[in-house]
Amino acid sequence: MARATTASRKLGLTLLAWTIGIVIFFPILWTALTSFKTEAEAIASPPSFIAFQWTLENYAEVQSRSDYALHFMNSVIISLGSTLVGLLIAVPAAWSMAFVPSRRTKDVLMWMLSTKMLPPVGVLIPIYLLFRDTGLLDSRTGLVIVLTLINLPIIVWMLFTYFREIPGEILEAARMDGAGLKAEILYVLLPMAVPGIASTLLLNVILAWNEAFWTLSLSASQSAPLTAFIASYSSPEGLFYAKLSAASTMAVAPILVLGWFSQKQLVRGLTFGAVK
Amino acid sequence: MGEIVLKQITKSFGDVSVIPPLDLTIADGEFVVFVGPSGCGKSTLLRLIAGLEDVSSGTISIDGKDATRLPPAGRGLAMVFQSYALYPHMTVRNNIAFPLKMARLDKAAIDRKVEAAAAVLNLTGYLDRRPGQLSGGQRQRVAIGRAIVREPTAFLFDEPLSNLDAALRVNMRLEISELHRSLATTMIYVTHDQVEAMTMADKIVVLNAGRIEQVGSPIELYSRPCNRFVAGFIGSPRMNFIEGGEAAAEGAHAIGIRPEHLALSTESGRWSGTVSVSEHLGSDTFVYVQSPEVGTLVARAGGEVPVRHGDRVWLTPQAGKLHRFDPQGRAMSREKVLS
Amino acid sequence: MATAHSRAAARLTMAPAVVLLLGWMLIPLAMTLYFSFLRYNLLMPGSEEWIGTLNYEYFLTDPAFFAALGNTLALVGGVLALTLCGGILLALLLDQPFWGRGIVRLLVIAPFFVMPTVSALVWKNMLMNPVNGLFASLARALGLQPIDFLGEVPLSSIVMIVTWQWLPFATLILLTALQSLDRERLEAAEMDGAGALDRFIHIILPHLARAITVVTLIQTIFLLSVFAEILVTTNGGPGTATTNITYLVYALSLLQFDVGGGSAGGIVAVVLANIVAVFLMRMIGRNLDL
Structure with missing residues (x-):
């Protein structure tokens, strides 16, 4: 088997596997991201992924x-x-x-x-x-x-x-x-x-x-x-x-x-x- | 001091009897080797003496005291295991010191004894290493060191050399013999290798299916085996056995002759045959001869003998070296010398 | 390898574990069995009396029981089917060479470590909520009508949540089994002219048979007792749409304080679980060479 095919196959597999991995992990990732948002931003539609005001206030509030x-x-x-x-x-x-x-x-x-x-x-x-x-x-x-x-x-x-x-x-x-x-x-x-x-x-x-x-x-x-x-x-x-x-x-x-x-x-x- | 007496001991696992009633006395300071094929019960016997297994019946006395029900630690014996059984998480120093710590010796005494043992065994430079960093021979020495610091009444060795390569085995054999000479402590040594048994033992105990076949010095066993099993087990290459007419001519069911007691000739002799294989070892030549009268015989000739596959040769037993056996395999009185 | 000393020590060292587990299993189970024959309600203390098998008759003829039995089977069956198919596909994928295998593996197994109440609440609120959930946003972005998952398809939604939690377990075990497959056997099959599908059906699948059985049995044991996911998402509703046997017994016992009825339900659950357990124990026992 030629080396080029193997490399492109590996690239395809990499893309597929990472996509599936991230989809499965997504609820956890989403929860972690949301924990740094304000309550208003947390329910914003369309939702923002990175471009929001990062805050730690939720962590303080949960405790208090x-x-x-x-x-x-x-x-x-x-x-x-x-x-x-x-x-x-x-x-x-x-x-x-x-x-x-x-x-x-x-x-x-x-x-x-x-x-x-x-x-x-x-x-x-x-x-x-x-x-x-x-x-x-x-x-x-x-x-x-x-x-x-x-x-x-x-x-x-x-x-x-x-x-x-x-x-x-x-x-x-x-x-x-x-x-x-x-x-x-x-x-x-x-x-x-x-x-x-x-x-x-x-x-x-x-x-x-x-x-x-x-x-x-x-x-x-x-x-x-x-x-x-x-x-x-x-x-x-x-x-x-x-x-x-x-x-x-x-x-x-x-x-x-x-x-x-x-x-x-x-x-x-x-x-x-x-x-x- | 280290006399060990076994009286009518038996061992069975469930319904399976491993050791039928057995008596044995091991004198103080003796180097005794238990030898036999695998599964003959020699290791079980050693473990019974060690206290790692209970006897099913009978008594064991060590040093004059009844030790039958004592736990292993209470018997004053030390054991060197086949796998060495070193504590992998401890340094060599702590391995050797472990039995002393268990005996609650004070630290200074422990250090002194460990240093002394290490010096005897050439381990001084390795005291702070772990067993995993040592060679096979060094591990073996640590195991021996762990045994000698306790100053036991007797040492038990369970096939201690079987994991070493051939050259190292010869060395360790000498070292253990040396150790026995200098300590003069009773040693019981289990092996399946009859060369180890012959070279090291004061007394050999040949075991087969849990029974003692014969007890005696190496030379006794070699020259006067009491039955066919011992005759065949001791000696290498093994003794040639001949049944049928030739044996009947000697008044026996079977006769045996060791390879080194067969004279090889290319001209004449008692039994004729053709050479199938000849193994040239330099010091000796082993010649395998197909004889129409008596089957395959092995002869051992000193030095280099120029025979090859297909050569016609004659073999003659040396006078007085024939062993005679009855139908039960028991040795009969030594032969009357016939022609 | 044993002496009377060591055997005595063995009995002594085994005793605490055996006694505790015996106490844990037998005493409460006997009590449950006893309660199941009583009229016994915590709200009416002193009214306990022996009523024979009446609790069982009520429990087993209660429409809620049939609903719960159906839901339990649907939940177990649905999750099993999804995790096994998904697990096999994922295991095959993760077994291939690609960049970042270790990391993807970590991503895939992560849901297994999320506590059931957290995963249920996160799915319920942040993903499945018909107004503020991410799925709703996604539907609106595509111009579709958002679905009220837990209101309209409650059981399927719970199946989905539980599948997300158990998919990593199935994948991990199937992947472990897959990696013990001798590569040369696959290569030999390839030399013999077997295509990818043939190799999967005739070599990989039979090799995985044992792992598939183990996953099925172990998951069944755990899935029969799914509880927290139902409690925090739907409370068994709407109606009895998501009530399984475990939740039904919990509700009878600790919400309606009907000890007798709850006990009868508990015994029924034990009997059902035992049917599965017998098969699982045989599997494990066969593999345990002593």
Whole structure:
């Protein structure tokens, strides 16, 4: 094949791919742009893309009107908290599955996954009532508990697949060297599994940050993370596009960046190793 | 000090019996090699001694104390793994220091011991590198260093040289033998390579399907194998076995003769045949002979022997070197010398 | 590779995860099952009584249930069809050599990381709004009558929003699978005279079969529970036009406080999800060699 055809083909593909990429990305881009407009410009028709008066006032107003920082912190605490608690519970479990497998290991793993497939509405009412009676409704603790439990199967599963790649002989060497279980996990397994643990953490922070069924059902004002806070814009008063955009941009930007870093792990984490 | 006694130990995984009841005593300071084909249970046996696996029944005593139920760390043994099993995230220094840290030694003592071990093993210049930056031989030495700093009652080696290239393997073999001489600590060494077994061991334990076939010094195993399996396993090229009429003439079910005990002649001898292949190694010549009377025989002739494919030759067993086996493969009393 | 010591340690280290998940799954599920046989409304405390399968009879004969079931199926089916077709095409495109592949890849997967409430609100207000939305501006610029998406074609609009969110997932997984295809097989087929379409049908598609199944099953699990997108755009309306099973149960439970009826609906949802889950678990289990 002549080189010229290849180059022109590549140029065509480049144009096509970039066009599609930008169309798919457009709602996000548009939101980010709108967040820097005034409310009047935000609904201007025809809309302007770059040539408008750039302003940061929406960001200031979102905070002053509704204490955006509180909800942002709620999101951080809930997503990071549930992931860290989940890791704490999952590391020992994944250690045993990866390094002391028994005949039941596979069944336990599959069973854990099956809990992930339980539709949340199946347990909504009991959880709601239990939380109401124990004062966990609209509390960050309550949301951390729920999100820990719904993401625990994914955390265990991901750690298991990463731990399995570590040769068991090294852990046996540690055992021969006099390391107890705690030392074996802390000094040998965890340092070797840092990349796997990091991507598990990343993916689960993303999933917890964006979780919207439980956060919407169980939080009101105090503990509401960004998912629930943003939902309050569904019944707005007055002009609100630019403010909605500012609030949305801040809610999405950090996790989008994390997501871009974890795109490889995403496939592994969400397909439970069924696609490599 | 480092005497290890195994009494009636067995191991089975589920319904599969890997080690039938087995007794073995390893004397203090001995260099014992477990050798056998892959899957013979030699590594399992080592892991039972190490405590990385539980025995299904029987007892293990180390240094006079019952160690059957002790965890690996409580047995005072050190192990060098086939893959070296170095901690990839630690420097060489920390790798070697790890067992001492686990034993809660103070920092000064740890440093002293690590430096000493590094000096013995020529690792002084590499202490701050990570295992990934070392060559295979250096990694091997770090693994040994990690074992010796603990001053264990016995060393366990699980095929430690199988990942090294041929030249390095010879070197490390010498170094480990040297180490054994200077430490005089019990060593148990697992390998499938009978050359390693022959060159290093005080005592060889030949295993097959979990059973001990024979225990003895290298020369004992070579000159008086107690059955056909050992006879065939020890020695390279392997022993020639002949069944049928020729064996019956010796009063046995089968007879065996090592290649180096066959005299090669181009004029006359006991068995005649034609050369199919001759391998010229310089120091030796291996001659593969097709004999109509006894099948294919290998003869080992010292130096350079000018025979080629198709040549007609005669082979004669050296007097007193024939091994005789009964139908069960057991060795029979040494031959009466016939003509 | 185990001793009695390590097996004991394994049981101990596994216990917290197992106990917690068991508690999380069994206790609430048992409670839901129990509630589903009660007359139990939070607005009328003290009136709880055992009414057998009456809640199920009401729930399963309620026209809203059939509407919700139909909507659920349409939502799941529509999104699946669109994300799979789009995902395959996009994966094929992203697998080609062109300038800036890494960046385009990032652009394409971005929607997956947008929280559901944000994407629903952005689409509802800034894109689909019949007066101020971008689509309306675009229609006017072309001299067309703007459409009130969520008013006139509410379910299709939600399908579109959800498709935008899940297209990246399908694309990413199909692309990963595509990249594991042995190039030499394609070249061999080309040498054998197979055209581009033949190669796609006889080599690429069979290679992707497994990934397609996985995408289908996983998305189905998640799509059965689509909730936030409906809550913030249409509240299930107009009427029951966009109410799916999940939203119906939510509305029964937390808006009408009918615990009994909501529980019965929850159990029905569990049964429906299990039908899909069984297939998914088999897939994953077959791939898990222990």
